[in-house]
Amino acid sequence: MPRSSIIFLPMLVLNYLRNCYNKISLRQQRCCYVLLILLFIMIWIIYYLLKLNPEVDMIIHSTCINNNPLHGWDGTILGVEVSNSNSLQKYSNQSYFNIHHNTERNDRKLINLHTIKGKNRVIMWGSHHKTGTYLAQKLFSTICARMSWCCIFHVTKESIDSIKYSLDNDVVHIIGHTHWIWYPEELGIPYKFIHFYRQPLKKITSGYRYHKDGAEGWCKKFITYPKLCTNKINNKPKDIISREAVVKYCFNSHLCETCCRREHEKDIVFGYNNHHHNYNNNNSNLLVEYAARPTIEYDFLCKYLGNSSTSIMDTLLLNPPSKGILIEAALDYYENLRMARIYNHTKYDPNTLNLDLDQYMNNYQAATKRLLKFLDLDKSYNFLMNLEYDLNFYDIEMSPVYRWTMSNPYTNHIDNSHITFDFNGELLNNKEFMELYKPIFDMMK
Numbered sequence: 001m002p003r004s005s006i007i008f009l010p011m012l013v014l015n016y017l018r019n020c021y022n023k024i025s026l027r028q029q030r031c032c033y034v035l036l037i038l039l040f041i042m043i044w045i046i047y048y049l050l051k052l053n054p055e056v057d058m059i060i061h062s063t064c065i066n067n068n069p070l071h072g073w074d075g076t077i078l079g080v081e082v083s084n085s086n087s088l089q090k091y092s093n094q095s096y097f098n099i100h101h102n103t104e105r106n107d108r109k110l111i112n113l114h115t116i117k118g119k120n121r122v123i124m125w126g127s128h129h130k131t132g133t134y135l136a137q138k139l140f141s142t143i144c145a146r147m148s149w150c151c152i153f154h155v156t157k158e159s160i161d162s163i164k165y166s167l168d169n170d171v172v173h174i175i176g177h178t179h180w181i182w183y184p185e186e187l188g189i190p191y192k193f194i195h196f197y198r199q200p201l202k203k204i205t206s207g208y209r210y211h212k213d214g215a216e217g218w219c220k221k222f223i224t225y226p227k228l229c230t231n232k233i234n235n236k237p238k239d240i241i242s243r244e245a246v247v248k249y250c251f252n253s254h255l256c257e258t259c260c261r262r263e264h265e266k267d268i269v270f271g272y273n274n275h276h277h278n279y280n281n282n283n284s285n286l287l288v289e290y291a292a293r294p295t296i297e298y299d300f301l302c303k304y305l306g307n308s309s310t311s312i313m314d315t316l317l318l319n320p321p322s323k324g325i326l327i328e329a330a331l332d333y334y335e336n337l338r339m340a341r342i343y344n345h346t347k348y349d350p351n352t353l354n355l356d357l358d359q360y361m362n363n364y365q366a367a368t369k370r371l372l373k374f375l376d377l378d379k380s381y382n383f384l385m386n387l388e389y390d391l392n393f394y395d396i397e398m399s400p401v402y403r404w405t406m407s408n409p410y411t412n413h414i415d416n417s418h419i420t421f422d423f424n425g426e427l428l429n430n431k432e433f434m435e436l437y438k439p440i441f442d443m444m445k
Helices: 003-023 026-052 054-060 085-092 133-147 160-168 200-212 243-250 257-263 295-304 312-318 321-346 357-362 364-375 381-394 400-407 423-428 431-443
Strands: 122-126 151-154 174-177 191-197 352-356
Touching (some): 026 400, 054 133, 122 133, 133 151, 133 174, 133 191, 133 381, 151 160, 160 174, 191 321, 200 431, 257 321, 295 321, 295 431, 321 352, 321 423, 352 364, 357 364, 364 381
Parallel strands (some): 122 174
């Protein structure tokens, strides 16, 4: 076909459609307008659904062979559960069947794994409750999709064995966890670690509003918080205690039982912050000794959280803000302690980037540039600029569509309340709270 014909072909098609349009009745013309508008709306909805759920794009472009990329999806769209997350975990990764079993592991194969310029490293990201989990999933899903990488995101209670199983059975480029409790070097591989954290007072205040609104299903269910009193550890601080006693106590410390257990490990209680577990042993739990923590912790959690005889949502609703914020401080305590310890341990690590969620959101675009610079992706300037543009979609201040999805009742991640109570003042003027949280504030300096 001559080149001139190719150039004029679109014009010929348009002329043909125009002639056809002029020959039909006015009613048929109106129907065409309606259909075009509906088509435009459908395209717009599909486009924004994909932008709002980059996990879909990540799954489509995944290069995982042995790990199913569905492991990176929590089963929700716009905050609405469309598939049971437990079922997804069961069928999306074989580590579901091995989560409590240490198997003989192959040597980590880093061949052809070039996440960083000229270096073989796995990118890890970790968050905590109300510290940017939702944002981290969006950011790294987008990066994974654009890079066509194998990325696995683990959730809540999945153990380090589950993470190691994923790493040992595929060339994983990014591994993430929504309740990260480990030091990054414990995985025993070269890494770039991104740790999302938050100042404790802001995390407590945000959690209070979120849990009071019943934003998650567990907030509306009764949890055995009274057993924090009946199962209270009565040993003197630093006394060696059994694993059974720790598991029994920490089981009632939701929202982070794993944080509670980890903080009772002897090495941490005695201040040996740089200890490492031997996870290659077939029964690694026997290698860990546990010790009692300061009595004030058990007393504070019993006093404020142990009196909850209903769901945490109803407990917060039934109590005035002055007491409710202390209940939330007890609820968050072990996770805040773990978050602060990880921050303190990694703040001088050149392979770790600690990101304060509030600072990130207040200066989103600069923080995103900082994140991409830290990742040091082996891509062209134009590619990185396009990737940065895609990531800026999740800037709440600049993206009204994303802001709406974050503030709708299903997700409830943005504080639209107008509570004028001085939560910070209430906490800072409470002697019990300040004594309990002093080690946390010291580690966050």
